[in-house]
Amino acid sequence: MSTNVAVIGASMTQFGQREAWIQGLLAEAGAACLDDAGVAPDAVEHLYVSNMASGEFEGQTGVPNALAHDLDCLPAYTQRVDQTSSSGGAGMYAAWQSVASGASEMTLLVGGEKMTHRSTGEATDVIASLTHPVEYKHGVTLPSFAGLTARRYLDRYDAPRESLGKVAVKNHENGVDNPHAQFQKEVDLETVLESPIVADPLRLYDFCPITDGSAALMFCPESVAKEYTDEYALVSGVGGATDTHVVHERAEPTVMGGVVESGKEAYEMSGYGPEDIDVAELHDMFTILEFLQMEGLDFAEQGAAWELVEEGKTECDGELPINTSGGLKSKGHPLGASGVAQGYEIYKQVLGEAGPRQVDADVGLACNVGGFGNCVITTIMEAGA
Amino acid sequence: MSTNVAVIGASMTQFGQREAWIQGLLAEAGAACLDDAGVAPDAVEHLYVSNMASGEFEGQTGVPNALAHDLDCLPAYTQRVDQTSSSGGAGMYAAWQSVASGASEMTLLVGGEKMTHRSTGEATDVIASLTHPVEYKHGVTLPSFAGLTARRYLDRYDAPRESLGKVAVKNHENGVDNPHAQFQKEVDLETVLESPIVADPLRLYDFCPITDGSAALMFCPESVAKEYTDEYALVSGVGGATDTHVVHERAEPTVMGGVVESGKEAYEMSGYGPEDIDVAELHDMFTILEFLQMEGLDFAEQGAAWELVEEGKTECDGELPINTSGGLKSKGHPLGASGVAQGYEIYKQVLGEAGPRQVDADVGLACNVGGFGNCVITTIMEAGA
Structure with a gap:
């Protein structure tokens, strides 16, 4: 029986186009998380940094060590966790393992990426470096996979193109209430459906933006959490x-x-099933991915996710609110930060601290996808005792 | 009380200049480790890849996912562990945590780096990206730190320049018996002392080479290890x-x-002290680092490591053999592989399987250094029951 692992603090920076470079973004979120958790820097034993590509984007490596120095956490153990676009979820798993194994009694996880100083083409090329080199050489990037898959989905399940557009509309609407989101503005269905084609049938508004940002979470054993606060979440x-x-x-x-597979594992470990999940953050890098995750996680039958969206069941006042934060679509997608920011939203929701985005939620789920489903982490959290 | 974590298999590729790219090197070591451990690919639950810079060196990211695919380990959980030049040691820590936490009952760790296709200047630049940007802009790379520190050490402790040279001579001598080593040839003290100056007082033979290579280890709970073999090591x-x-x-x-600090933690967890260590692999990226680690790990008093070297106590027939594998100096230093290859050597030594390099060893220690001591992992292993 492993230690019960709690989360006792969370933070995220403003997402969007930021002046700060990676080190500054990580330090901003890290310091805010220390403050939110009420943890002294020298109490941090392990510090994980979720980041895909600081070397490729900025020519800077060794950022975990630099961050430990900046946050005054020395001599905390530090390490970078990379699982491409799901580095943040992988960081939550690493942080959980560090506490559950007894290696650390206080683990700070900070995820971040600085991307907007590079052109869209350059950023897409860095991300595409995770694909198989043969696919990559033929120009198959993640957006083109998304287009091909969306076409297949619409054809196979007789789904209307509008249902994909409604994912974008919903997530933009949710983002209006998130002060950290890159886009805090609604878009209507016509705007989505008439935006420029990127990878047919997907259009500009079916894609998340390129974003700078950072997010952080503080993990410790439940027994330690109780010394700090009555308000904590558990990683179920x-x-x-x-x-x-x-x-x-x-x-x-x-x-x-x-x-x-990752959903099955998370459900089994938690003892919860899809019917127990009250709120979910899914990896909507492309609108089609929200459908695929809803189905993979058994929130909907295969080929039926679009119907739930059409029925409004995934809106904030629906049966299963999805992406109350605005999702990657409107909140933004700073690669290494995204999974941690999903964790931030679920933490806030299960503790009832989500402000104007609050829904009725005891148990929440985050699904973070790397590549085009190449690697996936699913995390379930609930409010502590 | 965490699970006792065992190591049940190990492998390493030929180190040196290799035709294979990173994916091929990792797959070669990974497949050999599966074979050595007698573990079926689909029994692997977690797969960690220690690698500093596949994106910077080769434009390829997402290598853990690709490796899981190549080794037929799907849907094993995969993640890249980066702690710059100590990524391999950090991988051993991550693998230990994955088993000790109960997250995985069979964890494969593969470390690797492909570097020799890049010029020495390019490789040095990638490595230097881990230093502070202000230091980096002023041209302070790791070799220059090593030169400054060596000068300080020789002056402060009144140590002869020859003692540093003797580290190189010893490690080259050990490398002759390691068929995986990049250099399997002796060098004499005159050659070292008369080689070209790189960062005064350090000369060419005080530095490790640029290397391609990969190494792997298989971790599981001790209870599972017993189902596979009677010959296993424990991570103490x-x-x-x-x-x-x-x-x-x-x-x-x-x-x-x-x-x-990392040594203190490893000693405390294991219950062993420096006097209990029978063999050690230290991170001799530069000869001076072997002295600093001997002292930091309490094998010698501050400023006295050079005396042990002069007295021959760290040779294979001495009281505490150091770098029986040849060390980074003669075995080579493929960044992400090096810490795992240190683990390989300690595993072989404590099991009595080190062939012509075998010394009398029940307990061994590996110390893997990232940057210029920016981050460090110390691991102690012993033979299982």
Whole structure:
């Protein structure tokens, strides 16, 4: 029986186009999280940094060590966690393991990425470096996989194109209430459906933006959490899994095996099932991904996620609110930060601290997707005792 | 009380200049480790890849997912562990945590780096990206820190320049018996002392080479290990720590705080002290680092490591053999692989499987250093029951 792992603090920076470079963004979120948790810097034993590509984007590596120095956490153990676009979720798993194993009694996780100083083409190229080199050489980047998969989904399940657009509309509406979101403005369905084509049938508003930002969470054993606060969350379940590196080797592109497997693990560990989840943050890098995760996590039957969206069931006042934070779509997607920011939202929701975005939630789930479902982490949290 | 964590298999590729790219090197070591451990690919639950810079060196990211695919380990959870030049040691810590926390019952760790296709200047620049940007802009790379520190050490402790040279001579001599080593040839003291100056007083033979290579270890609970083999090692202790990112902020450059702190943690966890260690692999990226680690780990008094070297006590037939593998100096230093290869050597030594390099060893220690002591992992292993 492992230690029960609690989360006792959370923070995130403003997401969007930021002047600060990676080190500054991480330090901003890290310091705010120390403050939120009421933890002294020298109490931090392990410090994990979720980051995909500070070397490629900025020519700076060794950022965890630099961050420990900046936050005055020396000689805390530090390490970078990289699982491409799901580095943040992987960081939550690493932080959980550090506490559950007894290696650390106070673990700070900070995720971040600085991207907007590079052109969209350059950023897309860095991200595409995670694909198989043969696919990459043929120009198949993540957006093109998304377009192909969306076409297949709409055809196979007889879903209307509008249902994808409604994901974007919903997440933008939610983002209006999130002061940290990159876009805090509504968009209407016509705007989405008439925006420029990027990868047919997907259009500009089906894609998340390129973003700078950072988010942080503080983990410790539940016994230690009680010394700090009465208001903490518990990590009830966590699971991680991979799918083929070569996307075209998958039997059915509309089924993300990594989502299915990581969800099963997280459900099994937590003792909860999909019917117990009150709120979820899904990795809507592309609108189509929200459908695939809803189905992979058993929130909907295969091919039926679009119906729940059409019925409004995933809106904030629906049966299962999805992406109350605005999702990657409107909040932004600073790669290494995104999974941690999902954790931030679930933490706030289960503690009843989500302000104008608050929904009725005891148990929440975050699903963070790396690559095009290449690797996936699912994390379930609930309010502590 | 955490699970006892065992190591049941190990492998390493030929180190040196290799044709294979990173993916091929990792797959070679990973497959050999599966074979050595007698573990079926689908039994692997977690797969960690220690790698500093596949994106910077080769434009390829997402290598853990690709490796899981190549090794037929899907849907194993995968993640990259980066702690710059100590990524391998950090990988051992991550693998230990994954098993000790109960998250995984079979964890494969593969470390690797592909570097020789880049020029020495380019490789040095990638590595230097871990230093503080202000230091970096002024041209202070790791070799220059090593030169400054060596000068300080020789002056402060009245140590002869020859003692540093003898570290190189010893490690080259050991490397002759390691078929995986990049250099399997002896060098004499005159050659070392007359080689070209790189960073005064250090000369070419005081530095490790640029290397391609990979190494792997298989971790599981001791209870599971017994189902596979009678010949396994136990991870007795592990500790990680950091020091300042800005090297000039350290009180005394000849004391590596990260070594001291990580060593203390590993000793405390294991219940062993420096006097119990029978064999050690130290991070001799520069000859001076072997002295600093010997002192930080309490194998010698502050300023006295050079005397042990002069007395031959760290040779294979001495009281405490250091770098029986040949060390980074002659075995080579493929960044992400090096810490794992240290683990490979300690595993082989404590099991009595080190062939012509075998020394009398029940308990061994590996110390893996990132940056210029910026982050350090110390791992202690012993033979299982």
